[in-house]
Amino acid sequence: MARTIIYEYKNEEKTLTFSYQQHRNIHEAVAEAEGIDLSEFLKMEQQIEAVSDTKAVRNYRDNHFKKLGFGKITLMPKENFGVGKKPM
Numbered sequence: 001m002a003r004t005i006i007y008e009y010k011n012e013e014k015t016l017t018f019s020y021q022q023h024r025n026i027h028e029a030v031a032e033a034e035g036i037d038l039s040e041f042l043k044m045e046q047q048i049e050a051v052s053d054t055k056a057v058r059n060y061r062d063n064h065f066k067k068l069g070f071g072k073i074t075l076m077p078k079e080n081f082g083v084g085k086k087p088m
Helices: 026-033 039-051 054-068
Strands: 003-009 012-018 070-075
Touching: 003 026, 012 026, 026 054, 026 070, 039 054, 054 070
Parallel strands: none
Antiparallel strands: 003 012, 003 070
16 A cells, blocks of 8 residues: 655655555655665665664664755655545
């Protein structure tokens, strides 16, 4: 199921459709949308994952994306509908 990402890039808020079938995470999706090559970043991220905890990986990712010009990157909250209810 596709979700919507809300993100800021160079102080401009944007939205993007996201699916885990196409990308591992929302950071890869927004980088691709902005035409940014993450090959070197992904190599370093894998090395950090191998020797450290998830907090260190998250800090590295957040700092790297700030340097690239990104602000907040988040998934739009899901709307929960009751049984038998349809979205409008």
